Amino acid sequence: MLNLAQSHRSIRSFTTQNIDDALLNDLLLSGLRSSSSGNMQTWSVIITRDETNKRQLYEAHGQQQMILEAPVFLTFCADVFRMREWLRVNESKQSFDDLLGFLTGAVDAVIAAQTISLAAESVGLGICYLGTTWWAADRIIDMLALPPGVFPVTSLVVGYPAEAPGLRDRLPxxxxxxxxxxxxxxxxxxxxxxxxxxxxxxxxxxxxxxxxxxxxxxxxxxxxxxxxxxxxxxxxxxxxxxxxxxxxxxxxxxxx
Ligand SMILES: Cc1cc2nc3c(=O)[nH]c(=O)nc-3n(C[C@H](O)[C@H](O)[C@H](O)COP(=O)(O)O)c2cc1C
Structure with a gap:
């Protein structure tokens, strides 16, 4: 685990090999096991495999080539919608539609994304985060039909590496x-x-x-x-x- 964590490098070039559904499911199960605030799991992930949808995301994310190459694109969202729906059907007092709700969900989402990243790297896959998720949040919400209370916070491309970059420098x-x-x-x-x-x-x-x-x-x-x-x-x-x-x-x- 220490070796894995200390040898991370972002991968931006991928082979055409697909990620099979069983393996992807295992990665997502690892994400599900992540810590989450109050165990409310106020996050969701949208999987994009479809070429047309990937191309739309490619445009929204500033045409980063790796999006077209990677077989799987994951958009991680803060999600208080699901919790609020549960409260609604039980006729409980409503909450979480506020900045604290968003930040709680955003932290949950990023923790899950990082668990999935490490799980992916542990089986020889490569990942790269996309900060452009913030830059295009309004467009991504439309593209992925995100309901109120759901907000994209980060994205990952995942695939089999077609490059083996060296370790990037870090500050002391x-x-x-x-x-x-x-x-x-x-x-x-x-x-x-x-x-x-x-x-x-x-x-x-x-x-x-x-x-x-x-x-x-x-x-x-x-x-x-x-x-x-x-x-x-x-x-x-x-x-x-x-x-x-x-x-x-x-x-x-x-x-x-
Ligand atoms: C939140 C976040 C957003 C990022 N956004 C992008 C991005 O939009 N495009 C990209 O090529 N790399 C992106 N990266 C990858 C960083 O550039 C990379 O992690 C950093 O340069 C260190 O390199 P390494 O991950 O290979 O060690 C992002 C990383 C993080 C954590």
Whole structure:
């Protein structure tokens, strides 16, 4: 288990081999066993195998090629709809149609997604998460016919790897782990502890010709400038998506 967890790498290229239903079911059963808040299991997962539906998701997720290659696409949702339906049929007091309900479901959903990821990797499958789930939440809700109280929080492509990438770099463990209280770093400590990451990330991005060209044309010379540039995670995008998420949470009855 330790070896498995410590050798994770995202897979973005897949063979044409399908995942049989029995194996997929086993992976989902592993997800079902995950811890969940109050054991309410306020999450759902939508399986997409159909090529036409996958193509729609491919468009919504910014045309990431791996979506077309992977045999299975999983959209994990916070889901208080099922719980609320149960309360309704029993004529119990209603609840959970609020931000806390959404966050509870979102944490449950992500925990299940990660259990399924590890289970998939343990049998030789590869996975990659898709952060674009947030970016396209409003469109995904329509595509997957998600009822009020259900909200997509993350997605996974799953399939047999057609690539064997090396391990990606990580920050030093001490930066993420604090003993008893949060430790803030001085500017010098920040520079020193991020130096290796700056070098590795810069080298990695420059090794991709299309990215190297964009960086050169825009006069970007540091990886931190790239992160917040128009090419990666610009502030304008964050504000636009944040506004859409609040509006969509309101529309799904999960904002207050
Ligand atoms: C929530 C989340 C969203 C992600 N979204 C994407 C994505 O949209 N496209 C992609 O290619 N990789 C995506 N990734 C994968 C990360 O880029 C990857 O985990 C990170 O670069 C570290 O690489 P590794 O997983 O191979 O160690 C995402 C990962 C997470 C956890």
């Amino acid at each position: 463990l001490e930066l993420l782990v604090h003993q008893e209280k949060y430790t803030r770093l001085s500017d010098a400590q920040i520079r020193q502890s991020h130096a290796e990451r700056e070098q590795k990330a810069w080298a990695r991005y420059n090794a991709i010709e299309s990215v190297r060209q964009k960086l050169a044309d825009a006069g970007i010379t540091r990886v931190t400038d790239y992160y917040t540039s128009e090419f990666k995670y610009p502030k304008e995008l964050h504000l636009r998506v944040s506004k859409m998420l609040i509006e969509t949470l309101q529309a799904q009855g999960l904002w207050l």
